[in-house]
Amino acid sequence: xxxQYLIWFALCAVAFWLSGAVVAFRSRRSWVxxxxxxxxxxxxxxxxxxxxxxxxxxxxxxxxxxxxxxTFFLSLAGVAVYSRWRYKWILSFSTMMSVxxxxxxxxxxxxxxxxxxxxxxxxxxxxxxxxxxxAYAMMGAVTLFALYLWLRxxxxxxxxxxxxxxxxxxxxxxxxxxLGMIMGALWAKQAWGDFWTWDPKETWAAATWLSxxxxxxxxxxxxxxxxxxxxLIVFSFILLQxxxxxxxxxxxxxxxxxxxY
Amino acid sequence: xxSSWGYGRAFYRCLLLFAVGVVLQLCVGDVNNSFLQYPWGLxxxxxxxxxxVLLHTMRKKWRWVEQLSDTxxxxxxxxxxxxxxxxxxxxxxxxSTEGLVGLLGFSRMTSSWPFNLLLLxxxxxxxxxxxxxxxxxxxxxxxxxxxxxxxxxxxxxxxFGSADKLRVTVNTHLERPVVEGTDGRGISRTLPFAIxxxxxxxxxxxxxxxxxxxxxxxxSKDFLSVESLPAEAEIDGWHLxxxxxxxxxxxxxxxxxxxxxxxxxxxxxxxxTACNKVSGEQYSGWVSCGSHIFEPSYLFLGERFAVAMPxxxxxxxxxxxxxxxxxxxxxxxxxxxxxxxxxxxxxIYQVGYDTARGRWSTTSVLECVRDxxxxxxxxxxxxxxxxxxxxFVTAGGRSLARKSKAKIADVKSKSK
Numbered sequence: 001x002x003x004q005y006l007i008w009f010a011l012c013a014v015a016f017w018l019s020g021a022v023v024a025f026r027s028r029r030s031w032v033x034x035x036x037x038x039x040x041x042x043x044x045x046x047x048x049x050x051x052x053x054x055x056x057x058x059x060x061x062x063x064x065x066x067x068x069x070x071t072f073f074l075s076l077a078g079v080a081v082y083s084r085w086r087y088k089w090i091l092s093f094s095t096m097m098s099v100x101x102x103x104x105x106x107x108x109x110x111x112x113x114x115x116x117x118x119x120x121x122x123x124x125x126x127x128x129x130x131x132x133x134x135a136y137a138m139m140g141a142v143t144l145f146a147l148y149l150w151l152r153x154x155x156x157x158x159x160x161x162x163x164x165x166x167x168x169x170x171x172x173x174x175x176x177x178x179l180g181m182i183m184g185a186l187w188a189k190q191a192w193g194d195f196w197t198w199d200p201k202e203t204w205a206a207a208t209w210l211s212x213x214x215x216x217x218x219x220x221x222x223x224x225x226x227x228x229x230x231x232l233i234v235f236s237f238i239l240l241q242x243x244x245x246x247x248x249x250x251x252x253x254x255x256x257x258x259x260x261y
Numbered sequence: 262x263x264s265s266w267g268y269g270r271a272f273y274r275c276l277l278l279f280a281v282g283v284v285l286q287l288c289v290g291d292v293n294n295s296f297l298q299y300p301w302g303l304x305x306x307x308x309x310x311x312x313x314v315l316l317h318t319m320r321k322k323w324r325w326v327e328q329l330s331d332t333x334x335x336x337x338x339x340x341x342x343x344x345x346x347x348x349x350x351x352x353x354x355x356x357s358t359e360g361l362v363g364l365l366g367f368s369r370m371t372s373s374w375p376f377n378l379l380l381l382x383x384x385x386x387x388x389x390x391x392x393x394x395x396x397x398x399x400x401x402x403x404x405x406x407x408x409x410x411x412x413x414x415x416x417x418x419x420x421f422g423s424a425d426k427l428r429v430t431v432n433t434h435l436e437r438p439v440v441e442g443t444d445g446r447g448i449s450r451t452l453p454f455a456i457x458x459x460x461x462x463x464x465x466x467x468x469x470x471x472x473x474x475x476x477x478x479x480x481s482k483d484f485l486s487v488e489s490l491p492a493e494a495e496i497d498g499w500h501l502x503x504x505x506x507x508x509x510x511x512x513x514x515x516x517x518x519x520x521x522x523x524x525x526x527x528x529x530x531x532x533x534t535a536c537n538k539v540s541g542e543q544y545s546g547w548v549s550c551g552s553h554i555f556e557p558s559y560l561f562l563g564e565r566f567a568v569a570m571p572x573x574x575x576x577x578x579x580x581x582x583x584x585x586x587x588x589x590x591x592x593x594x595x596x597x598x599x600x601x602x603x604x605x606x607x608x609i610y611q612v613g614y615d616t617a618r619g620r621w622s623t624t625s626v627l628e629c630v631r632d633x634x635x636x637x638x639x640x641x642x643x644x645x646x647x648x649x650x651x652x653f654v655t656a657g658g659r660s661l662a663r664k665s666k667a668k669i670a671d672v673k674s675k676s677k
Contacts (some may be wrong), residue, residue: 115466115574118598151546162423168656175652178408182646193428193630195608195638196419200350207346214339220334227284241351252353 001050006172009047012103017075017098021091024082034083037091044098048072057116060129063245064105069088069130071101075138075236081141087165089149093144094137119258121198123189132180136240138173142166143237150230166233167219174212181205192258204243211236267469270328271337272547272623276444278382279341282375291372297424299633306421313385318394330389338383342652377420384416404655407648414641420633429629430612433458438585442629452629453587454604460581463620465573468506468529470499470548473559473567480569487531490664505532511553512547521549526554529573535562553618572619580611580625596627607631 010045051059059065078094081087093206101225147164184227185195196202215232222229239252247253282540295662297305301594320327328334330630347372356491357363361448394406404580429450431442438455440499467488472481482519493502519530536542542560550570551557579597584604587594594602602609613626 105491109669115576118575118577122599128576144587155653171656172653175649175656178645178649178652182642182649185642189635189639191610193601193608193628193632195642198349198354203346203350207343207350210339210343210346214336214343217332217336217339221336239347247350250351252351256354 001047003051003052005050006047006102007106009043010106013040013044013047013075014095014099015100016043017091017095020079021095024088026089028104028215029080030086034079037079037082037094038074041072041079043070043169044068044075053124056228058126058129060125061116061120063112066129066133066244067101069133070083070136072096073130073134074101074140075100077134077141081169085165085168089148090141090144093141097100097140097144098130115135120193123185123193124190125182128180128183128187132174135173135176135180136168136244139237139240142173143233145169146230150227161261163219163226163229166229167216170212170215174209174216177205177209177212181209182188197206199248199259200250200257201243202261204239207237208243213241267331267515268337271331271333272340274334275337275341275379275382276624278378279375280408282373283365284377287372289374291366291369294372294375294424297421299425301666302421302423302425309353309389309421311388311418314392317389317396320389324654329386330393330658333661335386337388338386341379345370345379346528349376353532364435365613380416381420384420387416388411392397404648404652406646407651411641411645415638415645418634418638420640422632422638425631427493427631431627431629432454433580433627434457434462434623435623453607455585456627456629457583457585457608458580458625459593460627461622462581463578463614463622464576465620466576468503468531468570468573470503470531470533470568470570471570472499472562475567476532476565484597495538497566499566499568500536500538501533501568502536503531504619506530510549512549512558517547519549526552526618528552528555528557530558531570533560535560535568537562552621554609575619578611578614580627582609582625582627585608595624606633606635617633618649 016036017040020033020040023036024030026034048059049066051065059068065182074094075098078090081090144166147206149166151163188197189195211232215229215236218232219229242250247257249258272485316326316329320330348367352367353361354368354370355368357368360368361499362368365375367376370376383579391406391409394409395401397479399406400557405473414445420592429444429446429452431439431452433439433456435458438457439448439452440455441451444450444512467486470485470487481497483494483496485496485503487493487503487506490506491502491504492506493500495501507521507522507530509521509525510519510525512519512530514528519532528549528551529549532545532547534543534545542563544560545559546560548560548568548570549555549558549571557570562568577597578593579600582594582596582602584592584594584602594600596609596611601611608630610623610630612628615624
């Protein structure tokens, strides 16, 4: 398997995801939309597995490789949320975001170096990255939904059910952020002897984690003020972007992070 | 009390702590945590916990204590930590005290008074919440309680145990026992055991070939990884074909050919042919990354380009060491990245080697770390991991807003 096959797998996966998104709106039988979307995720996963086998290491090292996982988990998060709460729009959202990330990978392909530095050869490497990518996908989904509720025309107050969706997605995403962060700490102790070193990546991960935690603590008091709730979701997602790839461009983090790919 | 005043009061408290921190930073400089060295860190931690329990029991008598454990206090302290962490992330961490950020201690954030005071306040609000949770056990708040307890333990250990961690870097040489190393400040430290390096082993990835542009001083993004023969690839308009590969090779001083040499300092070498896809120019020759003994070889493709092989990437490296305790007892360990050796409260980590010699290195850089608070933090992290799982499993129930109503009803019924 090589990078050049991505477009064919992506086309096939996107066809399944689009069909699932359309069926979610048109059909009352939710299992049809769920199955179609899952088929798309399986097709995309087979490309990732193929890359894994050909690279002889987990494809999680470069930004392009993490985007593959993000795309996969975004689609899977969409299916999970749709199956659990029957939100018809979520499959369209997850498909749209998956397409965006596939396009980035198609137009900005990266060299897939087979080398995996010794520090990355840990039992924590795969779960740490996968859990974080799933958390990012959930937070991406809730940010889009919050923006939709906030900016829709004609403007109207979000219902309790709609805010409940935001709360649930943040809660699930935050639980995965916590898992990813703790796995990273346990791994760091094994590799470098410190659980936490305030490396720029870790600092921004802490800021993101705290910001979503603030949302969860503020929400009970923000039953009326949905503007602040939405603003906090969007702000937290900006912090997440800083943690994911923003530090690569941040002057204060240049040459100071061990999290360089 | 109105919620706006509640928040206002709580945020003023954070602002006051920040202002006090700034004044202390300007007057006394960075926080010096050396007073927290064992046993004082532990004694202060126990006293801190005692004070928290005392405050919890006194919360009905003293209004300000009650205000320390309410929602406004936890939210405002959390918000202040978000702000401080963002400043932390935006500020380059270096010992410099120049400029406003240096003066306020933000360039040395973990030692700055504003950060540490707000962190202690944040820890205190969580601690009071944990005691309240333990006092009024509520099953439906299981995930929150678990994450509160875990966060509190991690923060208490991080604050009061901050002076107890000792990192000693030890440079070991083959068959030479070492009992001393240097800590992070360059101070010599004696270890309670002697370490002798018995063997250093390194596995490397296959050699890679790049096209160098000598005019622009850049290398191609694509490369040819020589894993097996024949190996070929097209890179920047050149077709490369490797015809011969020697894993351990050497070259006589006046020779152009590389030949097999099973000897210290041997380097990988490949014989290849490069053909330009447009002009048809063809070049053949040996390419090697060289070693500390042999000079590297390049294949020049005309005047501008050349084929080069950088030093091979390390796949894994390990040190076989013998540790001799003070009582004369000896133990053997394999120390590898991600697989430290454990000796009581000490752990030995593989840090580096002589990169100039690579796989032929006769020295190994190890780091001995003593962390007395390891077990407590380790347990707390696993509790946090479990809390994350519980939160994921139980998510999707009531919304946060409805949860709050239930919590208020809960408190009301308790007060009746």
